[in-house]
Amino acid sequence: MAAAGESDNGSEVSPTAAGAGAAAVAAVASPVKAKARALMELETTSASAASESSEARVVDDGNIQEAESSLREGLSLNYEEARALLGRLEYQRGNVEAALRVFDGIDLQAAIQRFQPSLSEKPPSKRSNKLRSDSSNSGSQHAASLVLEAIYLKSMSLQKLGKAVEAAQQCRSVLDAVESIFQRGIPDVMVEQKLQETVSKSVELLPELWKQAGAYQEALASYRRALLSQWNLDDECCTRIQKRFAVFLLYGGVEASPPSLASQTEGSYVPKNNLEEAILLLMIILKKWYLGKTHWDPSVMEHLTFALSLCGQTSVLAKHLEEVLPGIYPRTERWYSLALCNYAASHNEAALNLLRKLLNKNESPGDIMALLLAAKLCSSNYSLASEGVEYARRAVTNADSSDGHLKSAALHFLGSCLAKKSRIASSDHQRSLLQTEALKSLNESFSLDRHNPDVIYDMGIEYAEQRNMHAALKCAKEYIDATGGSVSKGWRLLSLVLSAQQRYSEAEVVTDAALDETAKWEQGPLLRMRAKLKVAQSLPMEAVEAYRTLLALVQAQRKAYGTIKNGTEEDDDKVSEFEVWQGLASLYASLSYWRDAEICLQKAKALKSFSATTLHAEGYTREVREQTQDALAAYFNAVSTELEHVPSKVSIGALLSKQGPRYLPVARSFLSDALKLEPTNRMAWFYLGKVHKHDGRLADAADCFQAASMLEESDPIESFRSL
Numbered sequence: 001m002a003a004a005g006e007s008d009n010g011s012e013v014s015p016t017a018a019g020a021g022a023a024a025v026a027a028v029a030s031p032v033k034a035k036a037r038a039l040m041e042l043e044t045t046s047a048s049a050a051s052e053s054s055e056a057r058v059v060d061d062g063n064i065q066e067a068e069s070s071l072r073e074g075l076s077l078n079y080e081e082a083r084a085l086l087g088r089l090e091y092q093r094g095n096v097e098a099a100l101r102v103f104d105g106i107d108l109q110a111a112i113q114r115f116q117p118s119l120s121e122k123p124p125s126k127r128s129n130k131l132r133s134d135s136s137n138s139g140s141q142h143a144a145s146l147v148l149e150a151i152y153l154k155s156m157s158l159q160k161l162g163k164a165v166e167a168a169q170q171c172r173s174v175l176d177a178v179e180s181i182f183q184r185g186i187p188d189v190m191v192e193q194k195l196q197e198t199v200s201k202s203v204e205l206l207p208e209l210w211k212q213a214g215a216y217q218e219a220l221a222s223y224r225r226a227l228l229s230q231w232n233l234d235d236e237c238c239t240r241i242q243k244r245f246a247v248f249l250l251y252g253g254v255e256a257s258p259p260s261l262a263s264q265t266e267g268s269y270v271p272k273n274n275l276e277e278a279i280l281l282l283m284i285i286l287k288k289w290y291l292g293k294t295h296w297d298p299s300v301m302e303h304l305t306f307a308l309s310l311c312g313q314t315s316v317l318a319k320h321l322e323e324v325l326p327g328i329y330p331r332t333e334r335w336y337s338l339a340l341c342n343y344a345a346s347h348n349e350a351a352l353n354l355l356r357k358l359l360n361k362n363e364s365p366g367d368i369m370a371l372l373l374a375a376k377l378c379s380s381n382y383s384l385a386s387e388g389v390e391y392a393r394r395a396v397t398n399a400d401s402s403d404g405h406l407k408s409a410a411l412h413f414l415g416s417c418l419a420k421k422s423r424i425a426s427s428d429h430q431r432s433l434l435q436t437e438a439l440k441s442l443n444e445s446f447s448l449d450r451h452n453p454d455v456i457y458d459m460g461i462e463y464a465e466q467r468n469m470h471a472a473l474k475c476a477k478e479y480i481d482a483t484g485g486s487v488s489k490g491w492r493l494l495s496l497v498l499s500a501q502q503r504y505s506e507a508e509v510v511t512d513a514a515l516d517e518t519a520k521w522e523q524g525p526l527l528r529m530r531a532k533l534k535v536a537q538s539l540p541m542e543a544v545e546a547y548r549t550l551l552a553l554v555q556a557q558r559k560a561y562g563t564i565k566n567g568t569e570e571d572d573d574k575v576s577e578f579e580v581w582q583g584l585a586s587l588y589a590s591l592s593y594w595r596d597a598e599i600c601l602q603k604a605k606a607l608k609s610f611s612a613t614t615l616h617a618e619g620y621t622r623e624v625r626e627q628t629q630d631a632l633a634a635y636f637n638a639v640s641t642e643l644e645h646v647p648s649k650v651s652i653g654a655l656l657s658k659q660g661p662r663y664l665p666v667a668r669s670f671l672s673d674a675l676k677l678e679p680t681n682r683m684a685w686f687y688l689g690k691v692h693k694h695d696g697r698l699a700d701a702a703d704c705f706q707a708a709s710m711l712e713e714s715d716p717i718e719s720f721r722s723l
Contacts, residue, residue, distance in 0.1 A: 080106045081143055084150035096157045103154035106147060112177050144181065145195035148174050152202050159209060168209035168218070174202040179229070186232040200237045207244070216254040223248070235293040242281045243300060249278040250307055279307045286320060296328060314344040332364045339373060352377045352384075359391070368406060371395035375413035382424050388417035408449035412458065415441035419462050423721075424677075431679065435466055453482035453490075460493055464500070464720045467680065467711070473497045488518045488526060489723055495529055496723070499536065500716040507717075508533050524553060524575035531583065532717040540591055547587065551580045578607040582617060589621045597621055612642035619651060631655060646681060649674040654687040657694065667691050678719075682711035 087102035151174045158167035178186065178199055186199065203226045210219035223245040227238070249256060256274050271277035282304040288294045301324070308317040318341035321334060329337070335358045342351035355374040359365050371391050378388025392414035399407040415438045422434035442459045449455065460475030476494040483490055491514030498507035511530050515523055527550040534543035554577045585600035598621070604614050619634030632655055638648035653671035656663040671688040674681060689704030 078143075080108075080110070080147050080150075084146040087150050088153060091153045091157060096160050100154060100157045100161070103150055103157070106150055106154075108147065108151055108173060108177055112180050142192060142194070145192055145198060148177060148195065148202075149198045151177070152198050152205075155202075155205065155209070159212070164209055164213035165215070168206060168213055168215070171202050171206045171209055172222075174198070175206065175225070178202075178231075182230075184230075186230060196232060199231055200233055203231050203233065204237060204241055207241075207248075211248070211252075216252060219248065220254065220256050235288060236295075239285055239288060239294045239297075242285055243297070243303075246278040246281040246285075246303060246307075249274040249281075250303060275307055275311055279304065279311075282307065283320075286323075290323065298328075309344070312344075314341040315347070317341050318345070332358050332367065332370075336367070336370050336373075339370070343373065343377065348377050348380070366394070366398045368395055368398050368410075371398065372406070372409055372413060375410070375417060379413050379416035379420060382420050385417050385420035385424070389414065389421060392417055404448045408445045408452065408455070411441045411445035411448070412452070412455050415439070415445060415462070416458055419458075419465070426676070428679070435462070438462055439466075451482070453479050453487075456482060457490065457493065460497075461720055461723060464493070464497055464716075465680070467500075467714045469497055469501055469714055473501075485514075485517050488514055488522060491517070492525060492529060493720075493723055495533075496716040496718060496720060499533065500714045502713070504533055504537050508537075520553070521557060522574075524550060524557075527553065528575050528579070528583065529718065531587075535587065535590075536717050540587065543587055544584070547580060547584050550575060551577070551584075554580055576607075578604050578611070581607070582613055585617050586620070589617065589624065592624070594621065594625065610641055612638040612645040612648060615641060616645065616648045616651065619648070623651070623655065628655065628659075644677050646674045646678045646684070649677075650681060650684045650687065653684070653691070657687055657691050661694065664691050664695050668695075680711055682708045682715055685711060 083102050083105050087099045087106075090099035090102055151170055155167045155170040155174070158164075158170060186196070207219045207222040207226065210216070210222055223241065226233075226241050227245070233241075248254075254274075256277065258270055258272065269280070271280055282300055285294070285297070285300050286304070289296055289300075301320070304320065305317055308314060318338050321329075321337055321341065324334070335354045339351040339354040339358070342348070342354065352374060355370050355377070357363065358367060358370050359374060364370065371394050375388045375392040375395060378384040378391060392410055395410035396407060396414060399410050418434050418438035418441060422431045422438060425431035425434055439459070439462055442455060442462060446452070446455045446459065456475050456479045460472045460479060463469075463475060464472035473494070476490060476497055479487075479490040480494060485491070491510060495507040495510045495514070498504075498510060508530065511526055511533065515526050515530075518526060527546060531543045531546035531550065534540070534546055554575055557574070558577060581600045581604040585597045585604060588594075588597035588600060597617075601614060601618055601621070604611070604617075608614065615634050615638035619631045619638065622628075622631035622634060632652065635648045635652045635655070638645055639652070642648075649670045653667040653669075653674065656667035656670070668688065668691045671684050671691065674684040675688070678684070685704050685708035689701045689708060692698070692701035692704060
């Protein structure tokens, strides 16, 4: 050892001098070493004795004092050390109460005062003094380990006896003692293994004891103390504490206050609530795993999935799932989980692409859950309806006959996809077949699961689209009963069905009842419906007032949550400010308040420059003011902006039918096009009847007028597709 032959200033010394120095140091250190060696031998003896169950017995106070005196005289132990050894022996034998009586005699504060100078002082610089100090420090650490372990075992004994509060107090005293001895934290090196084990076990045990005692705020404080103080914990121990803390924050039912200011680093992220703190802890554990500092624990990802789902951050969850190394999850399982995350984040296209990979014939084409999710995604898009029908039919085929719920879900999505497909059918015959098949699938789904309100709701929508208002009304009432009136779309469906039956006053009563049951922020669609009901009852000024109330709500929402893409996009249960200005413009135009209508249109255009709806409203204001060419230009611009905008096609057809015989073929083409897209548009049937009449086809005209008349009797204030 090079260091053994050098002084502190780097000069060399002779071997004779070095040998003499070493002998002197050994002579000084030998009493300490002998004591430490004797303590370790006694530990080994006590451990082997604990394994022999025949020697287990309960000692009384007299025996304790006698054994203690023998140990102190034979090994030169002090009072606390001797009792620590005896207590551990009794604890290992299973004599918990006897061990507790032995441990009760240990004065921890006195022991701390003895250990503190030798363990906290810096070692001397000279080599001989350094060796003497190291030997002394080793003995002191071993003695400290004995006493601290004794208090830890005392805490364990109290826990076994059901005294959780006293156990927690004793365990806390161990950590207080360690902080008192190592005032700058436990160093990374030169700490005896046994002492470190005792500290780690105590840090890990304390919050669990407080939880058992029902002192949850103390448990929170103990978890934070464990993670923020310098205990020199290994990665596995620290990970266990972090995981337990995260689980406690998620499921403990106790609201934690933010960490104290003293523990916060300037510029660092400070969680605001339980959920944020739990997510932060779980992400730290995952990062450790990525760095290879801890083993993989699948429950960590499960807890993170729950936490991020609660706060709607499924896109963040998808990122973490992508970062998990290959081999942990089967790739099909990973694709399905990522699809769920994307679906929850409204990234439907990305979710469907993942499911297409999963359902490939070379992967898992019969995965029932993936088929159901794919069918559900397709059921919300007309252009994907045909693909959704195929997924749903495969799901029906693969569903176990004994599992009625899954088969019901498959039939439900099949009915929804067929209904969507019927909206874009190329012929009346095909549309009729698809509608019949859709209702059949929905009814079969309902027969398998009569407690699914979503099936009842979709049946009501389909009956309403086919103008079977009696059946639609029954479904709407059943849906409200099934959901307890807590879902506003049920009230909206009921109100629309009543309006289609020309029962406007009853529809208004239903709408008012729904407003009373609905939270303020979710009242937008209901307020819009109230305004349209006022228009249908020829109460324009009350309709204007209803629109003003709606506008105030929408603007308050915009200020609260911020503007999303100029306020033009809205959720399914929200109304955009653009839509409100559009409705007001149409209302003012119908009253011939041209200036107000123009102002409202300008407001709408400021929010969305190129909109077929706005251009159509502009064309309508030009038409009623007999500005025919300007009106036609606006309508054509609307169709150019949105090729399938039905109101603009109907308006073009109606306007051209008034321009003379040579425009009738073009008018008929636009009106027929509109009816292909929306077969229940009564105005399209009416103007098509006029075209046939002007063209001399009276029988066709009569059929069209009859269809328009029948549809007028069941025409709702809003399209059922708006639900």
